[in-house]
Amino acid sequence: MPNTSRTDAGTGVAVPVDQNTDDPRPNPTLVMVRGLAWDVGLPVAAYYALHLAGATDWVALLAASGIAAARTVWGAVRHRTLNQFAVLMLLVYGIGLLLAFVSGDPKALLLKSSLVTAAVGAVFLVTAILGGRPLTLAAAQSFLPARAEALSERYRSEPHVRRGFRLTSAVWGVGLLAEAVLRIPLVVLLPVDIGVGASEGLFVATFVALMVWNGWYIGRVLATPA
Known part of the structure; x- marks a missing residue:
């Protein structure tokens, strides 16, 4: 069948399209959401699923770190580049795993985890402000x-x-910093069992909201011609 050429709305370059088939170009929104679900959602889901199944915090952190590490290695081998979000999740859960070894106090561990999340948020903000290569661009x-x-x-x-x-990177930074700050009174003021559940729920809700919004917004930006 004859092919024609069309301009890709996501990249602005010409791509061949079969006149008798649907446009094969991947939808940027779906690609971003799917990628974020694998790189961010999968480690988070594994961590909380194991917690619900009764696993210790150490085991849950180890599993989440292992999944993030596998995603990092897979991306490096397949695409010969580091997947920024997979590396980010590896740092979050890897540092959490190290903290689990040095602290037996659940509240102290949660507060330290909050500091890790705040540090990650700061990285997003720095890449947005400096403007060289925002972390969300690297992820895309x-x-x-x-x-x-x-x-x-x-x-x-x-x-x-x-x-x-730059905006999406800034929103990730502000969102993660806000989550880290809001987690502190939950951990300090509430009983341990309630505080753990509330802080974990806040963490998951924040990441899901950021993932969905980021995928939708970047897809919209890329679909807009210059």
Whole structure:
């Protein structure tokens, strides 16, 4: 069947399209949400699923760290690049695992975990403010390796794309910092069993909200022509 050429709304480059088939170009929103679900959601889901099953915090942290490490290695081997969000989750749960060894106090561990989340949020904000390569741009390139160069070019040449990636990175930073701050009174003021559940629920809700919004917003930005 004859093919024609069309302009990719996500990258601005021409791609071949079969006239008798649907457009094969992946939807940026779905790709981002799916990638975030694997890189962020899977370790989080494993951690809390094991907790609900009665596993110790150490075992749950070890499993989440292992999944994040596997995703990091898989991305590095397949795409020859580091998946920024997988590395981020590896740091979050890896540091949490180390903290579990040095603290037997559940409240102290939760407060230290809050500091880790705040540090991660600060990294997002720094990459947004410096403007060189926001962390969400790096993540989008890891989710869409075939379009990594085109994304870099659009980020360099299109102001609305730059604003979009800087904004999403800033929102992740503010969201994670807010989650870290809100977790402190939950841990300090509530009984341990209630505080643990409330802080974990806050963590999951924050990550899910950020994932869904980030995928939707970046997909919308990439679909907007220059």
